[in-house]
Structures are given as C-alpha cells and as structure tokens.
Amino acid sequence: MEEITDISGGYIEHDFVAEYYDYILPYADDIDYYINLAKQSGGPVLELATGTGRTIIPLAKAGIEIIGLDISSRMLNLCRKQIEKEKEVVRSRITLLERDMRDFNINRTFPLVTIPYSSFTYLTEVEDQLSCLESVNRHLEPGGTFFMTVFNESVQALEDTGAFKEFDITPEFTMPDGRKVYRRFCYVERDYTRQVEVKDSIFYVTHRNGKKERLVHRFSMRYFFSFELIHLFARAGLEVTGLYSDYNGTPHDAAIRDGMIIVTARKGN
Ligand SMILES: C[S@@+](CC[C@H](N)C(=O)[O-])C[C@H]1O[C@@H](n2cnc3c(N)ncnc32)[C@H](O)[C@@H]1O
Structure with missing residues (x-):
C-alpha cells in the first residue's frame, strides 16, 4: 500500500488543499449541535484539528471560550484571517495553537474536548490514535466529555x-x-x-x-467500527457513553452508507 508521508491528510503539504477548503465544504449541519454541547458544558472548549475555524468561530460568537488546535500552519493562517473579521469580543474568546493532536500538553483541563468532522481518521496507526486519546483524557476535567465524529464505512x-x-x-x-x-x-x-x-x-x-x-x-x-472504538477509548481511559448516526441522537447503525459514527465519551475514573 502506498505510504503517505504527510500525516495531516495533505493540509501541511499542499497550499491548494487549505486554500480551497472553505469552498468545498460549505457544511454547517453540526454547528448548532456544537454550540448546545458547549453551552451545556459551560466551557471553555478544546477543539482538535480545528482547521479554518468552521466551528470555532460560530462557537465564539455564541459566547464560548474556545481553544483550537491544528497541525497545519496553512489552515491556521486562513483561520486567523477569518477571526480578524470578527468583533474584538469574539476574537478575545479564541486561542489558536499549532500542535499535533497525536501528542500534546497544554497544561489545562476542559469540561469538553471535541474532534469534529472525521479528523481523527487521519490517524491511520493505532499507536497514534491511542496517544491522541490519552492526550484528550489528560485534558479533560473529572467527569468531562469528549465528542468526536468519524465516517462510517458500511x-x-x-x-x-x-x-x-x-x-x-x-x-x-x-x-x-x-x-x-x-x-x-x-x-x-x-x-x-x-x-x-x-x-x-x-x-x-x-x-x-x-x-x-x-x-x-x-x-x-482509517475507517473504524463501533466496538473497536469502544475498546480503543477504554485503553485510553475514556468510557464511551453513546454511539449515534446523526445529531438527533439516532443510534449508530453500521449499515448506513455515507453515514457517520458520532462518539460521546467521558473521562474514566
Ligand atoms: C477535514 S479538516 C477539518 C477541519 C475542521 N475541524 C472542520 O470541521 O472544518 C481536517 C483538519 O485536521 C487537521 N489535522 C490532521 N492531522 C492532524 C494532527 N495530527 N494534529 C492536528 N491537526 C491535524 C488538518 O490540518 C485539517 O485542518
């Protein structure tokens, strides 16, 4: 199998991938869900693989303090340009960090950590997935929630x-x-x-x-199956609390083609 060296999924290597991102993905079905989740948690929120700010900017506009972490300076530069267009009160709620989600330490804990839009699937190797989830666990407050989506390969x-x-x-x-x-x-x-x-x-x-x-x-x-995710999360000290196929809480159904697996988890004891 062809080995791809840019583990970010091409967001580090190719300028055009970052440049066209906001044009090919006018996707917003998940924004209200993230805003509600963040409000329930009380914030602040840590979002991994934040990209051009598709989700963090609406969250900040909704009054949430949010830290967005991404490995690609190209994506973060575009994100900064978008943030600059916002009012000072919104800008002041956002912090961007150029980091690798496979292993990070920002010396803070959060009631909510998220990885939106299947970005976890760029981690093709089990040791990278595990070390990312262990990093997530270290950054969760006791009882804190972790939320991510991955695509479902039926x-x-x-x-x-x-x-x-x-x-x-x-x-x-x-x-x-x-x-x-x-x-x-x-x-x-x-x-x-x-x-x-x-x-x-x-x-x-x-x-x-x-x-x-x-x-x-x-x-x-990397595509995932639901029980694999449950076991993987457990190894990282995270307890899966729900597996869904949409933002309305429909239970996960592996047969849904072009669907997704939404995973909610909490920090284990
Ligand atoms: C499909 S985009 C998603 C961006 C944004 N979350 C959204 O929903 O629009 C994937 C993002 O994952 C980031 N990424 C990939 N591997 C990463 C890693 N190891 N650490 C941090 N970010 C990573 C890429 O740089 C890119 O910005």
Missing part, C-alpha cells in the same frame, strides 16, 4: 469498487481572483486489514487567462 460501501473511478463530488466554484475550480474524487487503494483507504481529491482549475491545471491531493484515512 459493509456495502466496502464491497463496492465503483468509487475507484473518478466521480464528481462538489459543484464548481469560483475563487475571488476568478479561477474556476471543480473537484472530483477517486479511491486509489483499500487495505481491508489495516482498515486504511487511500483517496484522491482532484481539483480541475481554469485560470482567468485560460491556463488549466489538474491538482491531486492524495491522502489516507
């Missing part, structure tokens, strides 16, 4: 080889400088033993002067 999806041919994934968008971009997607490899998939996110770019580019972002992701 058995039907695992059987299907259709995704190994390029397919459309996001509508065309236009960058502020006039570049027109559309993205296609293609699975490259699937290792059923390691539970790792190599995928290509392919950007077709047409510049204003007519120049065309095909930019390929190749990355690896």
Whole structure:
C-alpha cells in the first residue's frame, strides 16, 4: 500500500488543499449541535484539528471560550484571517495553537474536548490514535466529555469498487481572483486489514487567462467500527457513553452508507 508521508491528510503539504477548503465544504449541519454541547458544558472548549475555524468561530460568537488546535500552519493562517473579521469580543474568546493532536500538553483541563468532522481518521496507526486519546483524557476535567465524529464505512460501501473511478463530488466554484475550480474524487487503494483507504481529491482549475491545471491531493484515512472504538477509548481511559448516526441522537447503525459514527465519551475514573 502506498505510504503517505504527510500525516495531516495533505493540509501541511499542499497550499491548494487549505486554500480551497472553505469552498468545498460549505457544511454547517453540526454547528448548532456544537454550540448546545458547549453551552451545556459551560466551557471553555478544546477543539482538535480545528482547521479554518468552521466551528470555532460560530462557537465564539455564541459566547464560548474556545481553544483550537491544528497541525497545519496553512489552515491556521486562513483561520486567523477569518477571526480578524470578527468583533474584538469574539476574537478575545479564541486561542489558536499549532500542535499535533497525536501528542500534546497544554497544561489545562476542559469540561469538553471535541474532534469534529472525521479528523481523527487521519490517524491511520493505532499507536497514534491511542496517544491522541490519552492526550484528550489528560485534558479533560473529572467527569468531562469528549465528542468526536468519524465516517462510517458500511459493509456495502466496502464491497463496492465503483468509487475507484473518478466521480464528481462538489459543484464548481469560483475563487475571488476568478479561477474556476471543480473537484472530483477517486479511491486509489483499500487495505481491508489495516482498515486504511487511500483517496484522491482532484481539483480541475481554469485560470482567468485560460491556463488549466489538474491538482491531486492524495491522502489516507482509517475507517473504524463501533466496538473497536469502544475498546480503543477504554485503553485510553475514556468510557464511551453513546454511539449515534446523526445529531438527533439516532443510534449508530453500521449499515448506513455515507453515514457517520458520532462518539460521546467521558473521562474514566
Ligand atoms: C477535514 S479538516 C477539518 C477541519 C475542521 N475541524 C472542520 O470541521 O472544518 C481536517 C483538519 O485536521 C487537521 N489535522 C490532521 N492531522 C492532524 C494532527 N495530527 N494534529 C492536528 N491537526 C491535524 C488538518 O490540518 C485539517 O485542518
């Protein structure tokens, strides 16, 4: 299987991956959920793999103090630019840290730690997953909550080889400088033993002067099964308190194609 050296999923290596992120992911279904979760916890919140600030900025606007941690300076720079557009009272609630979620120590504990939008799946190796969860556990207050989502790779999806041919994934968008971009997607490899998939996110770019580019972002992701997550969390001292398939609390169903596994956990005793 092809080894990918950038463990961030390409966010360190490729400028274009960070640059196009907010255009390919106008996703906001989870924001209200995170705001409610944060309010229930009382804050402050630690968010891992925070990216361009998709979730932390709305949380800060809702009055939550939040620390966002990410390994990619490219993503954090874009996040800073977004934060600069906010009022001082909102800006003052946000702290950004350039750190690796596989092992971090910020000498503070939190009532709530989160990893939104499947970012945990960039950790393809068990020792990295475990050390990330141990770091999470160290940063939780007694009784504190951990919340994350990972994508659900259903058995039907695992059987299907259709995704190994390029397919459309996001509508065309236009960058502020006039570049027109559309993205296609293609699975490259699937290792059923390691539970790792190599995928290509392919950007077709047409510049204003007519120049065309095909930019390929190749990355690896690890898919998980629910009992594996329960055992993995237990090894890190975290007790899984719920497994869901959506933000309405529908119980996890491994058969849902293109779905997700939402995991809630609390710090063990
Ligand atoms: C799919 S984006 C998610 C960004 C944001 N959480 C969101 O929901 O839009 C994945 C993010 O994970 C970050 N990331 C990947 N590996 C990481 C690691 N080991 N430590 C910290 N951040 C990491 C990437 O830099 C990228 O910003």
